[in-house]
Amino acid sequence: MKAVGLTHYLPISDPNSLFDFEAKKPSPRSHDLLVQVKAISVNPVDTKVRAPKELVEREPKILGWDASGIIIAVGKDVTLFKKGDEVFYAGDITRQGSNAQFQNVDERIVGLKPKSLSFEQAAALPLTSITAYESLFDRMKIDFSGSDKGKSILIIGGAGGVGSIAIQLAKLAGLHVIASASRPDTIAWVKDLGADEVVNHRQKMKPQIVELGSEYIDYIAIFNDTDGHWNDVVKMIKPQGHIVSIVESKAPLDMSLIRSKSVSLSWEFMFTRSMFETDDMIKQHELLNEVSSLIDAGKIRTTLEVLLTPINAQNLKKAHELLESGRAKGKIVIAGF
Numbered sequence: 001m002k003a004v005g006l007t008h009y010l011p012i013s014d015p016n017s018l019f020d021f022e023a024k025k026p027s028p029r030s031h032d033l034l035v036q037v038k039a040i041s042v043n044p045v046d047t048k049v050r051a052p053k054e055l056v057e058r059e060p061k062i063l064g065w066d067a068s069g070i071i072i073a074v075g076k077d078v079t080l081f082k083k084g085d086e087v088f089y090a091g092d093i094t095r096q097g098s099n100a101q102f103q104n105v106d107e108r109i110v111g112l113k114p115k116s117l118s119f120e121q122a123a124a125l126p127l128t129s130i131t132a133y134e135s136l137f138d139r140m141k142i143d144f145s146g147s148d149k150g151k152s153i154l155i156i157g158g159a160g161g162v163g164s165i166a167i168q169l170a171k172l173a174g175l176h177v178i179a180s181a182s183r184p185d186t187i188a189w190v191k192d193l194g195a196d197e198v199v200n201h202r203q204k205m206k207p208q209i210v211e212l213g214s215e216y217i218d219y220i221a222i223f224n225d226t227d228g229h230w231n232d233v234v235k236m237i238k239p240q241g242h243i244v245s246i247v248e249s250k251a252p253l254d255m256s257l258i259r260s261k262s263v264s265l266s267w268e269f270m271f272t273r274s275m276f277e278t279d280d281m282i283k284q285h286e287l288l289n290e291v292s293s294l295i296d297a298g299k300i301r302t303t304l305e306v307l308l309t310p311i312n313a314q315n316l317k318k319a320h321e322l323l324e325s326g327r328a329k330g331k332i333v334i335a336g337f
């Protein structure tokens with residue numbers, strides 16, 4: 001099968017950073033679905049895993065943790081899907097990724113592709129939807145059915161892949177959404193997705209929040225630069241409020257700054273359930289099916305913004321470069337082989 005891989009971890013400008021190669025088509029293990037990949041999307045996890053280091057792979061490593069496609073075979077213990085089903089999923093960081101014609105993925109982290117979307121539009125969604133959904137509803141325990149209606153949330157990095165879906169989910173839960181964006185087109189994008197108000201993350205956000213008429217924010221989702229925003233976040237969060245971060249901090253965060261307010265901090269890592277095969281791993285299957293239903297009901301929409309074809313090293317390099325610029329808006333999808 002065709003695949004894009006790496007053996008050396010190099011800057012994306014290096015001609016050998018990613019290359020096209022022929023890989024062996026995998027066979028499904030017990031709970032696996034073997035999926036013919038139709039479209040993929042790229043995420044900062046791809047560039048972080050690819051980041052330059054001394055390590056050398058003996059067999060090419062396949063990146064990619066977002067795909068849509070068709071099931072062509074199933075493992076012997078599969079119960080949730082059948083051959084021919086159209087699916088979308090992010091996959092498992094400990095296994096080979098989706099930048100290949102065929103991929104094995106555990107059925108418990110796969111959802112049925114929204115019927116109303118093309119494979120390209122669907123591939124934009126899984127990883128960021130899982131991250132946004134788990135951040136809001138599993139980690140911060142916001143009530144999706146509406147009992148937290150009217151509470152405020154600040155989404156830092158609103159126009160990014162995760163922010164773009166989180167804005168829509170937070171609005172559905174009835175929250176007052178303040179999104180951060182710093183450029184005219186990302187400001188327009190977050191407003192179009194439903195943000196009630198916008199602040200600029202290139203400046204201190206606390207004075208901007210006060211200017212908007214709020215002393216404190218009930219929930220803060222840090223979807224970019226945890227270290228850079230921490231001191232501002234602890235000032236903005238409401239006493240007894242909840243902060244979630246999806247971005248690793250490079251230095252220890254000063255926890256004493258949230259103690260007197262009795263604020264909770266949760267980390268969200270969307271690979272936790274698959275990486276540790278947690279007892280509730282199947283929640284990602286349920287979550288993706290729910291996202292699929294919300295899409296088909298017209299309640300949320302795809303965040304696809306840039307589409308490249310075909311899936312090859314050249315286009316993946318373009319996508320990695322765009323992500324590494326820090327200026328992506330919505331999602332970059334690559335389709336077809």
Ligand SMILES: NC(=O)c1ccc[n+]([C@@H]2O[C@H](COP(=O)([O-])OP(=O)(O)OC[C@H]3O[C@@H](n4cnc5c(N)ncnc54)[C@H](OP(=O)(O)O)[C@@H]3O)[C@@H](O)[C@H]2O)c1
Pocket residue numbers: 043044045048127128131156157158159160161162163180181182183186187201223224225228245246247268269270271323326327328329330
């Ligand atoms: N823990 C997890 O499970 C998980 C899952 C997904 C992603 N992540 C991490 O979350 C981060 C965001 O992912 P993503 O897919 O949303 O990224 P992305 O799509 O590449 O984000 C791009 C956006 O980030 C904004 N941005 C750039 N610098 C910023 C800053 N200093 N403060 C706030 N916003 C800034 C930009 O907005 P402007 O152009 O308006 O400045 C741009 O629209 C990455 O670090 C990624 O690795 C973690």
